[in-house]
Amino acid sequence: MIELIRRVAESAGDREAIVTGQVTTYAALLARSEAAAAALAGRGVTRFAIADHEAEVVLPLLAAASAIGAEACVLPPDPPAVLAELLGRFEQPVLVTDRADLADLEVTAYSSTELFGAPAAIGTETAPARPHLVLTTGTTGAPRGVRHDWARLLRGVRRVQPAPDERWLLAYGLHQFAGLQILLHVLAAGATLVAPAPRRPREGLAAMREHHVSHASATPTYWRFLLAELTSDGGAVPQLQQITLGGEAIPGPLLAQLRGTFTQARVSQVYAGSEFGSTGSTRDGRAGLPASVLNRPEDADVAFRIDDGELWIRSRTGMLGYYGEPPVDPDGWRATGDLVDLDGDRIVFRGRASDIINVGGVKVHPLPIEERVAAVSGVALARVYGRPNAMTGTIVAVEAVATPGADPDLVKNAIRDACADLPDAARPRSVRIVDEITTAGGKIVRRTDV
Amino acid sequence: MTAAAIEKTVVDFLTRTKKLPTDFHVEMNLYADGVGLDSLETAELSALLEDEHGEDPYSSGTMPQTLAEILAFYAAGAQA
Numbered sequence: 001m002i003e004l005i006r007r008v009a010e011s012a013g014d015r016e017a018i019v020t021g022q023v024t025t026y027a028a029l030l031a032r033s034e035a036a037a038a039a040l041a042g043r044g045v046t047r048f049a050i051a052d053h054e055a056e057v058v059l060p061l062l063a064a065a066s067a068i069g070a071e072a073c074v075l076p077p078d079p080p081a082v083l084a085e086l087l088g089r090f091e092q093p094v095l096v097t098d099r100a101d102l103a104d105l106e107v108t109a110y111s112s113t114e115l116f117g118a119p120a121a122i123g124t125e126t127a128p129a130r131p132h133l134v135l136t137t138g139t140t141g142a143p144r145g146v147r148h149d150w151a152r153l154l155r156g157v158r159r160v161q162p163a164p165d166e167r168w169l170l171a172y173g174l175h176q177f178a179g180l181q182i183l184l185h186v187l188a189a190g191a192t193l194v195a196p197a198p199r200r201p202r203e204g205l206a207a208m209r210e211h212h213v214s215h216a217s218a219t220p221t222y223w224r225f226l227l228a229e230l231t232s233d234g235g236a237v238p239q240l241q242q243i244t245l246g247g248e249a250i251p252g253p254l255l256a257q258l259r260g261t262f263t264q265a266r267v268s269q270v271y272a273g274s275e276f277g278s279t280g281s282t283r284d285g286r287a288g289l290p291a292s293v294l295n296r297p298e299d300a301d302v303a304f305r306i307d308d309g310e311l312w313i314r315s316r317t318g319m320l321g322y323y324g325e326p327p328v329d330p331d332g333w334r335a336t337g338d339l340v341d342l343d344g345d346r347i348v349f350r351g352r353a354s355d356i357i358n359v360g361g362v363k364v365h366p367l368p369i370e371e372r373v374a375a376v377s378g379v380a381l382a383r384v385y386g387r388p389n390a391m392t393g394t395i396v397a398v399e400a401v402a403t404p405g406a407d408p409d410l411v412k413n414a415i416r417d418a419c420a421d422l423p424d425a426a427r428p429r430s431v432r433i434v435d436e437i438t439t440a441g442g443k444i445v446r447r448t449d450v
Numbered sequence: 451m452t453a454a455a456i457e458k459t460v461v462d463f464l465t466r467t468k469k470l471p472t473d474f475h476v477e478m479n480l481y482a483d484g485v486g487l488d489s490l491e492t493a494e495l496s497a498l499l500e501d502e503h504g505e506d507p508y509s510s511g512t513m514p515q516t517l518a519e520i521l522a523f524y525a526a527g528a529q530a
Contacts, residue, residue, distance in 0.1 A: 359490070360489060360490070387497065389493045389496060389497060389508075389509075390493075390496060390508045390509045390511070391489050391490075391492050391493035391496060391508055392489055392490060392493045395490070395493045395494065395497060397497070416466075424488075424490050425490065427490075429490060429493055429494035429497055430494070430497040430498075430501070432501065
């Protein structure tokens with residue numbers, strides 16, 4: 001990954017690489033990366049975790065790791081006790097952090113300052129094996145460590161064309177695979193990463209306006225929140241050239257809403273996952289994937305098939321396996337956990353297999369119900385999930401955030417009316433108006449008992 | 451919580467779901483030949499009682515047959 005930075009730094013070193021409160025050029029990014037690489041190699045570090053989230057800190061550390069073949073792992077932005085558990089679970093011997101509240105953790109710790117201040121003395125050859133560890137967000141249980149290799153990850157961006165004028169918003173955490181994808185795309189394009197902190201829709205909207213963001217990629221949940229922020233503050237609509245959605249099934253009404261708001265922007269979708277990597281983007285503005293992806297040749301980098309209603313992928317950019325488990329066939333077929341239907345020329349996403357609600361033995365997909373509820377007048381945001389119940393094991397439950405000024409009781413009744421024609425088991429039996437919706441990693445959490 | 455508030459929760463629910471018999475009374479059976487709640491409607495009532503009154507008899511392992519038994523569950527809890 002350091003080779004992407006080096007390529008731009010050598011030809012356009014003063015180009016902006018990262019914009020936060022400050023600007024980091026490609027030349028400065030390379031200098032930091034090489035200094036950190038030399039410092040880590042000099043200390044004999046072969047694996048380390050990163051507990052900071054500022055892009056100007058994390059990027060050079062990842063680049064340094066990729067240069068010397070050390071395995072880096074960016075931890076989620078959690079309290080010390082959670083990080084201590086993760087460090088133990090993934091047997092991390094070294095932590096790089098500038099956080100004062102982590103001083104008591106029993107691990108060898110280095111500050112980014114001491115690594116970036118080291119004299120740089122590394123060659124330009126990269127290590128033969130260049131591992132990288134990504135933790136899953138844990139929306140379906142405890143986080144797992146997904147083992148990648150930089151050479152395979154970089155294969156996913158080898159067709160990215162130079163685009164020095166593009167300014168990409170970082171809406172994901174850099175501990176997330178999607179954040180890593182944005183990072184690689186930006187570096188491969190020689191573009192600029194605009195990285196607000198924290199990475200919430202409110203800060204994202206402000207960064208779009210202040211730093212002239214041209215491209216933004218985020219989850220549908222993030223975009224829904226951002227549209228709500230935009231409506232609420234009444235400010236200028238950012239002049240985006242491209243909007244990308246991924247990470248969750250994408251409702252058609254949201255695509256229409258985005259097109260109506262960001263009238264100059266091209267709307268595309270990406271389908272990617274921590275395990276199977278990036279599969280490319282779809283730019284036809286329709287929800288789902290074109291069915292033609294099922295006809296890709298045997299030697300394609302990414303191939304698809306549908307098996308018993310679930311999408312399977314074979315990817316040459318995907319993971320090597322899970323941490324602590326036997327390696328998988330890196331080029332073999334893997335179930336994605338995404339349930340799909342083939343509808344004409346389209347693969348339509350129905351939701352995650354793990355999101356299915358079992359109502360007295362009847363399986364209910366939450367996503368179509370959530371789309372209905374989200375379209376109800378007075379509903380700003382909604383989530384549909386399984387609520388434990390003594391009578392039927394689980395019932396379909398709705399949590400909705402009402403739009404400002406909406407009468408909660410009227411909104412609840414409108415939600416029930418909108419779902420009245422659903423089959424009995426699928427009809428929401430619990431409807432609550434809440435102040436906010438539970439999310440993890442920028443995605444709505446739909447699993448039971450949250 | 452008062453018995454009146456709990457009764458209002460049940461009656462409002464039965465009214466909304468069009469299950470309130472004209473001759474409804476606290477001793478009427480909530481299921482079968484009485485009010486006629488099915489399992490999903492009962493599940494909905496249990497969730498509603500939990501939301502509005504903090505706990506519900508169904509989740510506590512009992513199966514109240516009438517509104518009177520629901521009221522008795524809360525009354526017993528209040529005395530405990």
